[in-house]
Amino acid sequence: MALWLAGMIRGASYYKKTLISITTRSSRAFASSGARDADKGSFRTPYMASATAFISRRFRSSVAGQQLDHFSSHDDEDKGQVRTLDFPGGRVPYTSEMRFLPGSSENRVECYRVLDDDGYPLSSTPFQHIDKEVAVKMYRGMVTLQAMDTVIYEAQRQGRISFYMTSYGEEAVNLGSAAALSSDDIVLPQYREPGVMLWRGFELQEFVNQFFGNKNDIGKGRQMPTHYGSNKHNVITISAPLATQLPQAVGAAYSIKMDKKDACVVTYFGDGCSSEGDFHASLNFAAVMEVPIVYICRNNGWAISTPVTDQFRSDGIVVKGQAYGIPSIRVDGNDALAVYNAVGAARKVAINEQRPVLVEALTYRVGHHSTSDDSTKYRPIDEIEHWKTARNPVSIFRNWVQRRSWWSDKQESDFRAHIRKQVIHAVQVAEKTEKSPVGSIFCDVYENVPPNLMEQEKLLKETIRRYPQDFPKDVPLGN
Amino acid sequence: MLGILRQKAGGAMGLSSQGLGNHFLSLRPLTPALRNYTSAVKEMTVRDALNSALDEEMAADPNVFVMGEEVGEYQGAYKITKGLLDKYGPERVVDTPITEAGFAGIGVGSAYHGLRPVIEFMTFNFSMQAIDHIINSAAKSNYMSAGQINVPIVFRGPNGPAAGVGAQHSQCYGAWYGSVPGLKVLVPYSSEDARGLLKAAIRDPDPVVFLENELLYGESFPVSAEALDSSFCLPIGKAKIEREGKDITITAFSKMVGYALKAAEILEKEGINAEVINLRSIRPLDRATINASVRKTNRLVTVEEGFPQHGIGAEICASVVEDSFGYLDAPVERIAGADVPTPYAANLERMAFPQIEDIVRAAKRACYRSAPMAATAS
Numbered sequence: 001m002a003l004w005l006a007g008m009i010r011g012a013s014y015y016k017k018t019l020i021s022i023t024t025r026s027s028r029a030f031a032s033s034g035a036r037d038a039d040k041g042s043f044r045t046p047y048m049a050s051a052t053a054f055i056s057r058r059f060r061s062s063v064a065g066q067q068l069d070h071f072s073s074h075d076d077e078d079k080g081q082v083r084t085l086d087f088p089g090g091r092v093p094y095t096s097e098m099r100f101l102p103g104s105s106e107n108r109v110e111c112y113r114v115l116d117d118d119g120y121p122l123s124s125t126p127f128q129h130i131d132k133e134v135a136v137k138m139y140r141g142m143v144t145l146q147a148m149d150t151v152i153y154e155a156q157r158q159g160r161i162s163f164y165m166t167s168y169g170e171e172a173v174n175l176g177s178a179a180a181l182s183s184d185d186i187v188l189p190q191y192r193e194p195g196v197m198l199w200r201g202f203e204l205q206e207f208v209n210q211f212f213g214n215k216n217d218i219g220k221g222r223q224m225p226t227h228y229g230s231n232k233h234n235v236i237t238i239s240a241p242l243a244t245q246l247p248q249a250v251g252a253a254y255s256i257k258m259d260k261k262d263a264c265v266v267t268y269f270g271d272g273c274s275s276e277g278d279f280h281a282s283l284n285f286a287a288v289m290e291v292p293i294v295y296i297c298r299n300n301g302w303a304i305s306t307p308v309t310d311q312f313r314s315d316g317i318v319v320k321g322q323a324y325g326i327p328s329i330r331v332d333g334n335d336a337l338a339v340y341n342a343v344g345a346a347r348k349v350a351i352n353e354q355r356p357v358l359v360e361a362l363t364y365r366v367g368h369h370s371t372s373d374d375s376t377k378y379r380p381i382d383e384i385e386h387w388k389t390a391r392n393p394v395s396i397f398r399n400w401v402q403r404r405s406w407w408s409d410k411q412e413s414d415f416r417a418h419i420r421k422q423v424i425h426a427v428q429v430a431e432k433t434e435k436s437p438v439g440s441i442f443c444d445v446y447e448n449v450p451p452n453l454m455e456q457e458k459l460l461k462e463t464i465r466r467y468p469q470d471f472p473k474d475v476p477l478g479n
Numbered sequence: 480m481l482g483i484l485r486q487k488a489g490g491a492m493g494l495s496s497q498g499l500g501n502h503f504l505s506l507r508p509l510t511p512a513l514r515n516y517t518s519a520v521k522e523m524t525v526r527d528a529l530n531s532a533l534d535e536e537m538a539a540d541p542n543v544f545v546m547g548e549e550v551g552e553y554q555g556a557y558k559i560t561k562g563l564l565d566k567y568g569p570e571r572v573v574d575t576p577i578t579e580a581g582f583a584g585i586g587v588g589s590a591y592h593g594l595r596p597v598i599e600f601m602t603f604n605f606s607m608q609a610i611d612h613i614i615n616s617a618a619k620s621n622y623m624s625a626g627q628i629n630v631p632i633v634f635r636g637p638n639g640p641a642a643g644v645g646a647q648h649s650q651c652y653g654a655w656y657g658s659v660p661g662l663k664v665l666v667p668y669s670s671e672d673a674r675g676l677l678k679a680a681i682r683d684p685d686p687v688v689f690l691e692n693e694l695l696y697g698e699s700f701p702v703s704a705e706a707l708d709s710s711f712c713l714p715i716g717k718a719k720i721e722r723e724g725k726d727i728t729i730t731a732f733s734k735m736v737g738y739a740l741k742a743a744e745i746l747e748k749e750g751i752n753a754e755v756i757n758l759r760s761i762r763p764l765d766r767a768t769i770n771a772s773v774r775k776t777n778r779l780v781t782v783e784e785g786f787p788q789h790g791i792g793a794e795i796c797a798s799v800v801e802d803s804f805g806y807l808d809a810p811v812e813r814i815a816g817a818d819v820p821t822p823y824a825a826n827l828e829r830m831a832f833p834q835i836e837d838i839v840r841a842a843k844r845a846c847y848r849s850a851p852m853a854a855t856a857s
Contacts, residue, residue, distance in 0.1 A: 186592060220625035229624050236591055237624035241615050247584025248616065252592040254585065258544075258570060281581025288576060289585075444626040445660050447684035450716070450763055 108315050111330045111362055114337040117391060119399025130340060132406045138179050138336060139401050141198050142171040142394045144419050148194070148204065149367065151423040152211060156225075156371045160431065161211045165226045167192050169334075169366030172393035173298050175199060176339030177266070177359075181347060184263040185294075186252050187235045188245040191226055192298065192365075193268045200233040208426040214433040215476070220444070221436030243273040246282035246295075253291035257354060264292035264350040266343075272303025274317050283324040286356035294346045295321070295358040298333060300365035305378040321358030333361030334393035337400070364391065437478035438464065520701040528670035528702070529559045529635075529691065532677040533597065535709045537567055540595060543681055546573040546582055547599030547636075556601045557637065557696055583609030583634070587616045590632040595681060600636035603652045603690060617686040618661030633680045638666075638690035639733060639784050640832055646820035649828075651785030653732065656688040657761040657794070663687045663715055664761040668736040670700040672759055675713030683715060690761075692734045716763035720772070724754035727778040727842050730769060730795055732758040735782045735833065742838035751846055761791060769795060770802045777808035778845040784832050787815035812841035 084091040116122055149166040156164040167174055174195025181187070187196055194207065206218065210228045213221030219228060219237070229237025236252070239245060249267035256263055273279055274297065286293050297317045301308055314320060321328030327349060331342040339361055346357035364387040368375040375384070401407045442457040443449055449457075461478075464471045523531075537543045544567075549556050551564040551574040564572040575582040579600065586596035600606045606613065613634060621629045640649035656664045663685055667673040673691070680687035705711060721736060722743050731739040736757045743753040754772050758765065773779050779799055781792035792813040799811060817831040 188588070218625060218627075219623070222625060223623055227623075229627065231624070231627040237620065237628060239616055239620075239623075241611055244584060244612060244616055245588075247581045247612070248588030248591065250581075251585035251588025251590070251594075251596070253588075255589045255592040255594045258594070277578075277580055278584060281576075281578040281584070284576055284578065285581050285585055289573070440625075444622045444624075446663075447621065447626075447629050452763060452766075 103313065104315055109318050109330050111332050112338050112342055113332040113335050114341060115335045115396055115400055117396060119396045119403065121400075130337065132404075134179055135401050135404075136406055137199070138175045138340070139394075139397055139407060140415065140419075141175040141178070141195055142336070142397065143415060144198060144204070145171050145174060145195050146394060147416065147419040147423050148207065151420065151427060152208070152225075153367075153371065155211075155427055160427070161225055163225045163371055164211065165191055165370045166367035167194060169364045169387055169393065170298055170300060171195065172336035172397060173296070173333045173339055173361045173363055176336035177268075177296055177343040177361075180340045180344035181266055182263060183234060184261070185234065185347070186256065186263070186265045188249045188252065188265065188267040189235060189238055190242075190245065190268045190270060190273065190298075191238050191240075192270070194226070194228075196268075197228065197230060197233055197235050200230075200235070202228075202230055202233055202235075204422055205426045205429060206230075208423070208430040209433065212427075212430040212433070213436060214430055215436050216430075216433055217436065220440040222440075243269060243276035243278035243282075245269070246273070246276075246278050247285065249293055249295075250282050250286045250289065250291055253286065253293040253356075254289060257289075257291050262351060264294055264347055266294045266296060266347075268296045268298060270303060271297065271299040271301070271308050271311055271317065272306065273297075274320065275311060280320075280324075283321065283326060283356070283358070287325045290354050291356060292350040292354050293356045294343060294350050295326075295356065296343065297358065297360045298363055299360055300333075300363045302365050302369070302375070302379065304369040304373055305375075307379075316360055316362070318358065318360040321360075326356045326358050328358040328360065330360045330362060333363030334391050334396060336393060336397040363393070435475050437476045439478045520703060521707065522699045523670040523702045523707075524697055524699050525667070525670050525673045525691070526557065526559060526696040528673035528700075529677055529696075530561055530563075532674045532681075533560065534563060534566070536678055536681040537563065537571060539709070540681075541571075542593060543595045543597065544571040544573065544589075545597045545599065546575055546586060548575055548577055548582075548601050550574060550599050555599065557693065559691075559696070560599065579605050579608035580612065583612040584616070586632050586634075587612050587620070587630060590617070590630045590686075591620065591628050595631045595633075597633045597635060597681060600634065602641075602648060602693070603636050603638040604648050604650065606634065606636070606652065613656070613662070613686070613688070614659050618659050621685065622661060629684050630686045631684050632686045633677075633689055634686070635677070635680070635689035636691060637693040637696075639692050640816070640821055640828070641693040643823065643825060643828065645823040649821035651690075651733075651783065651816070652688075653690060653761045653783065654785050654790045654794075656690075657764075657791060658789075659762075661686065662762060664690065665715065666690045666732040666758060666761055668695070668721075668731075668733055668757050668759070670698075670702050671706045672713070672719075672757070674702070674706055675711055676715070676759060678712045679715050682712065687715075690733065695734055695737075698737075713759070716760045716765060718759055718765035718768040719757045720754060720768070721757045722753070722755040724752040724776065726752045726754075726776055727780060727845055728754045728756060728769070728772040728776045729780045729782060729838065729842065730756045730758060730792075731782040732761065732791070733784075735784060738833065738835050739782055739838055741835045742842065745835070745839050746842055749843070751842060753842060758791075764794065764798065766798045766802065770799060773799050773803050774806045777806055778842075779807070780812040780814060780838060780841045780845060782814045782833055782838055784816045787813060787818055790815050809845040812845050814838060814841055 082093045084093050113122055145167050149168055152164050153166055155161055170192055174193055178196040178199035183200055189196060209217040210219055211225040218230060227238040227240060229235050245267050246269060249265045253265040256265060299308065299316055303311055316330065318328045318330040329342050331338045333339060342359050346359050349357050366384060366388050398407065438461060439457060442453045445453060464477060533545065545560055545563060550560040551569060551572045554561040560572060583598055586598040589596050617630045617632055639651040653664065653666060656662050663683065665676045665680055665687060667676045677689060680689050722740060724743065729739045729743065739755045743755050746753045754776055756769060756772055781795045783791045785791060792815055796811045796813060814833045814837050819831060821831055822828055
């Protein structure tokens with residue numbers, strides 16, 4: 001659309017002589033092409049005509065071209081050699097056989113695992129060292145998520161909060177990835193990654209304050225439950241529309257690149273997100289702009305009620321990364337160690353090579369999408385039960401940790417009882433805490449409160465003072 | 480709006496306005512704007528004003544960068560970014576693939592993390608592909624994050640009808656973006672506006688939608704030495720009284736300010752002394768300046784190229800009814816684009832947008848109508 005208009009407007013503008021005279025090199029080439037402006041082909045002509053100069057001016061954007069050049073052979077005529085043709089973007093091998101690429105390959109892309117379903121290492125192949133402290137912190141985080149999900153889900157069912165989303169079944173993706181990152185890495189989450197904030201030190205009480213929107217909620221009671229964020233923890237506030245975090249992640253990564261920081265951006269999304277236009281825009285831009293970013297897709301099988309079989313016909317998400325020129329890996333998302341290793345390696349590539357990397361974690365959403373749906377209405381209970389028991393990521397990891405004597409049955413029961421009590425306590429505290437004050441309605445619309453909002457705030461407070469019976473009692477008026 | 484179409488038809492019959500429209504379409508620099516300046520005044524096109532403002536702000540702050548389709552190698556579809564790639568390099572003048580939703584989102588993300596992106600839409604019509612990022616992300620993030628993440632971003636590009644580009648490329652987004660809390664919406668008219676407002680937009684901590692006009696890019700305006708200084712900046716939310724008057728207030732923005740000034744010249748000859756307000760800012764809207772003017776003139780004509788329903792004129796009218804109802808001596812006249820998608824054919828297109836004679840007629844109606852009423856009353 002934009003392409004077409006460029007020609008169109010330019011054509012119209014030449015006619016009216018409102019454009020300044022064109023003096024750039026590429027534009028001269030453009031003019032000398034002699035074709036009509038609105039013609040799509042000639043529009044790109046200047047880029048082709050000055051391809052060498054153009055490419056040298058962009059960071060290393062000729063990488064794709066260079067990759068293609070590997071195919072090229074300088075003696076095209078020789079038999080047995082790959083014969084190539086020069087096209088914009090690089091040399092391409094050619095053939096007289098007509099062959100379509102298949103829509104999918106016979107073998108699906110394999111999935112990287114470290115542990116089997118009982119928590120035994122799959123082979124003696126050494127994997128990234130993980131010490132006791134990290135492993136136990138990961139495990140505690142997974143259990144804490146489960147405890148928070150259980151208590152808060154119940155609180156929602158009792159009508160104490162309006163909404164909640166559990167992370168059941170995806171604890172390993174949450175904590176495995178969080179542990180592999182540095183706290184300087186900027187995270188743009190979707191909404192099923194509270195484990196990342198937990199890992200970074202966001203307190204249970206802070207989570208629960210957010211669910212209740214009280215005056216201690218650092219989000220000032222503005223966002224629906226589970227849509228938190230914390231600047232201090234380098235976690236950008238969650239945005240509800242799907243996939244908007246993906247192009248934004250490229251922007252944040254671009255700023256990290258400009259600052260030459262030893263960090264990357266990590267963004268999470270689900271299988272459903274990959275159908276949004278933003279997903280495709282993001283991957284393409286990230287590859288072209290060569291930014292340090294780790295995409296973590298939680299392919300959990302279900303986008304609310306839409307199964308992946310109705311979501312796409314490709315072999316998942318991992319192949320899409322490759323299509324955009326992004327190194328990609330598929331991991332077992334229920335294997336915390338595999339996630340930890342893959343994300344750690346992806347992070348290194350992203351930072352050292354200044355390029356995006358994609359990790360597709362295959363997992364399963366054991367809970368409902370949110371408290372607004374009942375997933376047993378659209379999927380078999382047996383299926384849920386299977387993933388809850390046989391493939392439970394928390395049990396798998398616990399078996400491994402316990403086998404290394406880093407955790408015991410006693411610690412397990414003590415910690416579960418303790419953490420449940422803590423969550424319940426946090427709920428009691430949050431519930432008793434005053435709600436956010438009236439004034440917080442008006443601040444932060446802009447960096448500085450403009451006069452019209454000050455006036456609205458003043459009028460609202462006056463009205464509440466005059467007619468207190470018409471307003472809820474639990475909202476403090478403030479000054 | 481049909482009313483306006485009817486009025487136009489009537490006017491064409493009565494006025495024999497041969498060639499009037501064509502003449503006014505190619506507006507020349509307006510002499511009345513010279514009033515405030517000394518003889519040493521320099522002329523500058525709006526294009527150069529925007530270009531120099533970008534250049535100066537990029538020089539002043541390394542966090543400022545420009546991104547969009549063809550802003551680099553091609554120097555911008557309208558040459559607003561001319562010379563910037565050579566000066567600041569491809570890291571800060573970023574050519575993008577053709578995905579508005581992509582680069583708008585990338586801009587927002589980079590603003591989350593401390594950069595000050597200036598996102599160019601080839602025209603604002605294409606911002607529709609990216610509007611979710613503008614409204615749901617840029618405008619709301621500061622509030623949603625409880626002030627933790629501000630979004631110092633500028634979305635800029637040509638807005639409103641151009642000429643002969645049909646329905647999908649000829650509309651004003653002033654009212655669209657003007658209705659969104661969290662955004663600031665600026666609408667420059669002259670070169671001074673373009674420089675002062677673009678600099679203000681880039682320095683502002685909040686997201687700014689900056690609506691330019693393609694047909695003004697090549698127009699030259701006088702600019703004072705003050706406006707040429709690199710420290711020059713205009714306040715956001717302040718309208719400018721382009722021409723003082725006592726009989727009727729005409730509000731306008733962007734290209735329509737020129738039309739309103741032309742209309743005021745014609746009205747002057749007929750003994751009507753019109754005050755022309757250049758809004759400069761749609762959000763925040765300078766209600767104080769508008770209402771003070773209406774309280775002085777007691778009559779109001781609003782002019783815009785956007786659609787009439789829920790338009791800028793409607794908002795201004797509401798503000799005057801709320802704040803200065805008792806001062807009005809005549810119904811407010813609202814002149815807007817026709818309530819139809821923009822037709823392509825030049826004759827129909829002309830009929831679909833306000834012309835200078837529409838403003839003249841509306842102003843006369845507002846004045847003449849009040850005279851007999853006052854006579855009857857006495």
